[in-house]
Amino acid sequence: MVQARDIDPSASPLDYYSYELRRLREEAGLKQAQLGAIIFCTGSLIGMIENGKRVPTRDFSERVDAALGTDGHFSRLVGLVLRSVLPVWFQAFAQMEARATFISTFQCQLVYGLLQTEDYARAVLSVEKPDTLDAAVAARMDRQRALARDNPPVLWVVLDEAALHREIGGREVMRNQLAHLLSLQDRQWLEIQVLPFAAGQHAGMMGSFTLLRFDDEPDIHYSESYDSGHMTANPQVIKERSVGYARLQAEALSPRASAELIARVMEERYGKHPEPAERAVA
Numbered sequence: 001m002v003q004a005r006d007i008d009p010s011a012s013p014l015d016y017y018s019y020e021l022r023r024l025r026e027e028a029g030l031k032q033a034q035l036g037a038i039i040f041c042t043g044s045l046i047g048m049i050e051n052g053k054r055v056p057t058r059d060f061s062e063r064v065d066a067a068l069g070t071d072g073h074f075s076r077l078v079g080l081v082l083r084s085v086l087p088v089w090f091q092a093f094a095q096m097e098a099r100a101t102f103i104s105t106f107q108c109q110l111v112y113g114l115l116q117t118e119d120y121a122r123a124v125l126s127v128e129k130p131d132t133l134d135a136a137v138a139a140r141m142d143r144q145r146a147l148a149r150d151n152p153p154v155l156w157v158v159l160d161e162a163a164l165h166r167e168i169g170g171r172e173v174m175r176n177q178l179a180h181l182l183s184l185q186d187r188q189w190l191e192i193q194v195l196p197f198a199a200g201q202h203a204g205m206m207g208s209f210t211l212l213r214f215d216d217e218p219d220i221h222y223s224e225s226y227d228s229g230h231m232t233a234n235p236q237v238i239k240e241r242s243v244g245y246a247r248l249q250a251e252a253l254s255p256r257a258s259a260e261l262i263a264r265v266m267e268e269r270y271g272k273h274p275e276p277a278e279r280a281v282a
Helices: 013-027 032-038 043-050 058-068 073-085 088-099 118-125 130-148 171-183 235-251 255-270
Strands: 102-107 154-160 190-195 209-213 220-224 229-232
Touching: 013 043, 013 058, 013 073, 032 043, 032 058, 058 073, 058 130, 073 088, 073 130, 088 130, 088 209, 088 220, 088 229, 102 235, 118 130, 118 171, 154 235, 171 255, 190 235, 190 255, 209 235, 220 235
Parallel strands: 102 154, 154 190
Antiparallel strands: 102 209, 209 220, 220 229
16 A cells, blocks of 8 residues: 655646545545455555545546546546646647647657657657656647647658658557547548658758647747757748748658658558568578
8 A cells, every 4th residue: 555645736737737636535424445446456556646645537537537527627637737738838738739720840850749659659658757657658648639639730741761760669559559640531621741851951940830720819930959049930940941831741742652652661661561680690
């Protein structure tokens, strides 16, 4: 059993969640192990979350709401918790991204976060966040809820071909990631284009960037460096980057040709071929 510790509910979204979970569990007359049995997890996991040692997932929160009859209380709180897990400099962008009606993004190294599989995201985030990996992955997956809402944003992604060839997490992870991209090609409000190596120099040479558009707010341009993100609504920047993005779209393969390239790379580079160690030695 995890040793209980005092929680200040005003300290952070996670501390408030932890405080509320313990309070409402005790009001229901349940021990940690009893609640765990109801929602199909261990009592120790309940204890770690109640002590702020583990970040809850959305699935966990929904099951707790059902078990305790809390009318979506924890399902609402978990969004705040997961957002607080994101780097401080990224949180403002995540909030804007979740409200955008049109997202245009150029990605020069990685698949865009909203399109990453969980295994791909885990491999990417493990480089910098090994100690908080589960929480970071849960937060990234939670961002993808924007694409599942009743009125999802239009999402247009221009992906540098390099992102298809950079092996993140191993061949199986990459194969599943590219298969996921192909599974999205029939979505009404989502388009993926690949900027091929043959394009040479292009308007995205300075790095990845994203443009967010809203119904009743100014457009936002976002880019980031190693440990900071930069958002601006400067009209000149928006104008220049919008033209730059249009040039990238024009130089990229069509969505259909892009899907064909993704499928080809998936089979030729990440197909079901023997690993080098498995091949017979002459």
